[in-house]
Amino acid sequence: YLRLNQNFVKVSYELKVNNVRFVGHPSQVQPCVKRGKSPNKPIILLNIVFALQASASHSIVKCYYELSKRLGTALKQEEKRCGYVNHQVKIMISAHDDCGRSDESDGDGVDPFEMILEQSSLASDLKNIYTDLCTSGLVQIRINRTLPMSFCLPQKVHQLQNKDLMVDPETIEKCLKKVRPYHGLLLLVEPCKLLETLIADTSNELIKLVKIYTPLKSLHTLSQDARLKLQSCSNWLVT
Known part of the structure; x- marks a missing residue:
């Protein structure tokens, strides 16, 4: 005891x-x-x-x-x-x-x-x-x-x-x-090419996320660096 x-x-x-x-x-x-x-x-x-x-x-x-x-x-x-x-x-x-x-x-x-x-x-x-x-x-x-x-x-x-x-x-x-990281983003094209294909009224959150993107960062780190909520970052994932 x-x-x-x-x-x-x-x-x-x-x-x-x-x-x-x-x-x-x-x-x-x-x-x-x-x-x-x-x-x-x-x-x-x-x-x-x-x-x-x-x-x-x-x-x-x-x-x-x-x-x-x-x-x-x-x-x-x-x-x-x-x-x-x-x-x-x-x-x-x-x-x-x-x-x-x-x-x-x-x-x-x-x-x-x-x-x-x-x-x-x-x-x-x-x-x-x-x-x-x-x-x-x-x-x-x-x-x-x-x-x-x-x-x-x-x-x-x-x-x-x-x-x-x-x-x-x-x-x-x-x-x-x-x-690690286990849960991150892996783009299929270069970030600059992706930005060029985005339409004019694309969310600023998505643009900000792509600009600071690197496959070595977890979603949590990306959200911190972009000063976004973690949920906002994960909403852009394609499942």
């Missing part, structure tokens, strides 16, 4: 204890007030923590930072929409307390974690995420059966084809940088 103060919100952090490295990215949660009054003690800070070997490389730790951040963002959105996080926490606490009372009354050893997994969809999702990370490295899940979330551990995925192959995530990132 790791408790952080508000200074760590939206900041990736890690804590090393002996041979274990704890990695997380805390998110501040805004309780939902759409369905009745808000909880008496609402969850306001959400932190999904992963326990890794202390010897894990920085690039691998960075992957888990990203996963913790994505999970936090998805859960924060569902909490704001329908109070999902606080509702699931109530289910977990209730299941844990029920197991305690059952042990005191009849002495049967009911595993509280098994009961929590049966009753809480959030607990079940977290378990499935853990299982997917350990087996394939691919995570494809719907938080609260509504919000899709996907994630990939690059070094794990490549080992599905070759168990002896160890690919560092930083190596993959370097390769990806060489093929």
Whole structure:
């Protein structure tokens, strides 16, 4: 159980204890007030923590930072929409307390974690995420059966084809940088020839875009350089 103060919100952090490295990215949660009054003690800070070997490389730790951040963002959105996080926490606490009372009354050893997994969809999702990370490295899940979330551990995925192959995530990132931008413009004629063929009342936005065009720029960069909205640039694409 790791408790952080508000200074760590939206900041990736890690804590090393002996041979274990704890990695997380805390998110501040805004309780939902759409369905009745808000909880008496609402969850306001959400932190999904992963326990890794202390010897894990920085690039691998960075992957888990990203996963913790994505999970936090998805859960924060569902909490704001329908109070999902606080509702699931109530289910977990209730299941844990029920197991305690059952042990005191009849002495049967009911595993509280098994009961929590049966009753809480959030607990079940977290378990499935853990299982997917350990087996394939691919995570494809719907938080609260509504919000899709996907994630990939690059070094794990490549080992599905070759168990002896160890690919560092930083190596993959370097390769990806060489093929970026993915989403850009590729003109079929020279920009100057295209400008000559445009009619008199052509949009000034299109003219401005063609003048600063280069295939090496992404749509996002083109929109910034032309001082146009990204949507305005993408509207000129032919699909």
